[in-house]
Amino acid sequence: MLKRSFAAMFVLFLVAVLYVSVAHAETTFNYGAAFRLRQEIWDDVVSLDTGNVATGGFPDRNFFRLRTQLWAKADFTQQFGVYARLANEMKYFAGPFTAYKAGNDGTDPDRYDPDELIVDNLYLDAKNIFGLPIDLRIGRQDFLGPETYGEGFLLLDGTPADGSRTFYFNAAKLRWKINQKNSVDFVYIDDPRTDVYMPSLHPAVTGGLFVDNKKVLTASREEAFVLYGRSKIGETVSLEPYYIYKIEHGFATTPKLKLNTIGARAVVALQNGWKIGGEFATQFGDYESGGKWNDRTGNGGYIFVARKYENVSLKPEFDIRYVYMSGDDAGTGDKNETFDPLFSRNPNWNELIIYPLLNETAAFGGAGIPGYWTNMEIIKASLKLNFTPQTNLLLAYQYLWAPEKPDLTRLSKTMFGDGKSRGHLPTAILSHQFTKKLDGMLQLEYFVPGSYYSDQADNATFFRWQLQYKI
Template structure:
């Protein structure tokens, strides 16, 4: 691992040095994130622990990032960022390599280039900004709340989020703009070299030829996303997304190709400074390569009220999430597709229970949000300076009953998924150092088999940014 980090630093130094002759400014940065996680009854809700992949997990993970933002002039800049995240498993789960015998506690990981893009602002004095290359759609670049577009590489967890994309942002006014984006994602990174090899498990579940699996299949997408502010109180964000998911060439699961159109609208309306509503609705339609027709709906609505004059300055959110499920009596497939948002949205625990439910669509990658009705309440507060607290209760239902799923985990009869309780505490020690504790409990109901047990997810984290 020490050699890998030194190799990464050397590579970044060479890249930065080669461009420094033309640069007028450099902003070098680093980020370290250390996590401990404990998964108890997550993937099969404790109903099947004989298979290694279904076993409970207790592990440490260290993500290290190093970057340089290079400014050539007021219009042109370049970002280069390296990333790696080795993990150490303490059991009972372990890393199984391709001979199906070699068991490893340590996942050495590869050093990857997870950001490499060129920014060009207002070329030829046009009302247009261009970003070309490997980039994240996070922070100020997030599309809405990340409901459909957030993580381009769900296969490696939260190590990377990048998209290989070309983005053009057309400014219609100071408040209104439209983005045009073309992107292409691969099952493993084939566009840029890795500086240190990962393992090879031989079946493409977690690794493909010494590189991490990033997606369930090769993917292509085009989308246009508008941001309009017709009045000070209202923000409207209409969009159209086309996504193609190819037949998987390396997965052991038969996943047909998919062609999906998405037309949606997100809106935020502020009644007052402390009261607002957020909502989004999307219609999905298309087909699989086997001829199956696809029709689905998805959306959410949240009413958010802040109480700035109360102790701890709480904010209360009451909301509802709807993701259509597949009607087992229909010849069509009505199941919602989360597109590029196979990541923790409203909680983290549930994304792992979705693995066996959707493995013929998602492959061995968590986070395929679908078939869900979820009323929820969330409270955020700051009881003391630099400390924030989040508590949430979520009641989960299935939109449709399932069919032919493994009976050791699923009842294939009920629609009550169960109850989820979530708590997160964040503390900011300094401007550069912060920590976090997260705990979730899920109590399953009749959507799952009678043998399903209560699941627990725990995470402790500390991170430093330079």
């Protein structure tokens, strides 16, 4: 009922605004496309070569990804407009890991995944409604670019199970612009496990990453209400307090969760290119287990110091930060202290480690979705060198450890050890802008596991190259 109501409300609002807008102004129209080609090579990434088959993803991977996006934007006035985008990300698996389906005898794995043609974005923008300092965006939308909340620590990706194919949220967002330096967003989110709101063209397949011919987007249906403030204090201080109430509906072995998150982000821009900042969030709520509700709490955040040298050769930039996300204390019984990343199951600090996390987070709501950041502490130092305005190299070193040791009563002793050191992770990304429309990058990450993992765990390598063309 709620799904039908949400869709009906969007359609009625869209029709009403289009009628009013077209009656009073001439429409301007724009359109374009983007193509992104990637090759990724994973060596011992998912299970660190321990043979742990908890996720079914232990074989090494060498595959190509081609994402296509087609978009169009219509502005009826300066206040009203509509944006739509279609997307597809087909894949070809060179092996050893292959795609989702096999032959009738199970010996003929298909290396080609055609994916789906989906509605990636479809929203209505209404600005300064009735002459008031209120903007409304309703429909399928991204929280990226100028719409990013902070660094995306908790609100970034509404569809984590499809990788970077899409990031959208099914949402209604109202922004109250109090004045030039202060605003508040009121957001409602409803993200189902598979897309039930929009049509799609897809292969006739069920199993693996598909359910009833539609790709899985998240572990279960997720709803949230977000209250997010933005304030500028003077010319140097930015403050972003927020409250998020999220419901993660139960599915299979994943329990239902009702969680409150209160937090804030602050950044101070100092003289000579210096910047310091951080974010902290505390969580409290309940999860359902065995017919009763148990406590769920957690804490997470980060602090950083950064500087950019504009007048030095190569214009170097450095960033040093500490990241913390609480883990579950096995000694507290039914209580669960695991930090919940909410809508940020994404490669925030690195790409590689989100995949080994699959083997330990299913019990806390991860349920086979990469990037469930929890039970993690990170010291990260990064350096960016700008060789030319078109070419830069980003180098980083990370040391990772866990606040809590692995719970070997439920985790594989083949993969996990009895320590807290997760290991060392150096990374490098070389980016180049060939033309205004064409860019590319090379990315390499190398993970050396520590005592958090067993002696059988091997080093892991993640490599990616990318070309992206925009029309």
